[in-house]
Amino acid sequence: MVTFPEAIQLFFSRYVDFQGRSRRSEYWWVTLFNLIVFGVGGVLAVTLGGMNFETGEMGPLGYVIVGLLGLYGLGIIVPSIALFVRRLHDINQTGWIYLGLLVLGFVPLINLLASIAQIVIACIPGTVGANKYGPDPKNPAGSADVFV
Numbered sequence: 001m002v003t004f005p006e007a008i009q010l011f012f013s014r015y016v017d018f019q020g021r022s023r024r025s026e027y028w029w030v031t032l033f034n035l036i037v038f039g040v041g042g043v044l045a046v047t048l049g050g051m052n053f054e055t056g057e058m059g060p061l062g063y064v065i066v067g068l069l070g071l072y073g074l075g076i077i078v079p080s081i082a083l084f085v086r087r088l089h090d091i092n093q094t095g096w097i098y099l100g101l102l103v104l105g106f107v108p109l110i111n112l113l114a115s116i117a118q119i120v121i122a123c124i125p126g127t128v129g130a131n132k133y134g135p136d137p138k139n140p141a142g143s144a145d146v147f148v
Contacts, residue, residue: 002026008033014086015079018095020134022086027122030083034076041069084118089133090126097121 002010007029010022045051049062058066085095104114129136 002029004029004033011079011083014082016082018082018085019089020086021090021126021131021137022083023090023126023137024087024122024124026137027083027087030080031122034080037072038069041065041072045069084122087122089131090137091121091124092127092131092133093121 002023002025007026010026011030011033014020045058045062045065048059049065050059051062052058081098084098088095088097101114101118105111107114126136126138129139
């Protein structure tokens with residue numbers, strides 16, 4: 001199992017790596033990390049930025065934090081796509097499926113089904129053993145269990 005720090009390190013070190021496979025734990029730890037970053041950033045923008053909910057105005061510090069969150073969001077687009085493509089590879093599927101899901105995401109009502117499909121894909125266990133996209137990340141040596 002990939003730990004939380006390992007998953008974050010893999011996410012940023014394999015920034016544009018669309019080859020190979022990624023385990024479910026790597027995907028979900030990164031998802032949790034990004035949720036925490038945006039959640040904490042949002043709370044900081046509202047509290048430190050002096051958000052006025054009646055007028056919708058925010059102080060300058062709030063805009064700086066929102067800007068930083070926006071830059072972070074732009075910065076993780078490519079590694080997020082790469083991670084999901086590697087996740088597809090782990091279940092022995094082509095990464096082009098992600099493009100189809102992305103296009104379907106712009107179709108009203110169908111976008112809900114595309115989002116559900118992405119969640120389901122992220123939850124499917126990977127192919128046991130090596131597949132056409134690389135060795136099994138759970139057992140990279142490829143050795144089978146031996147019954148003694």
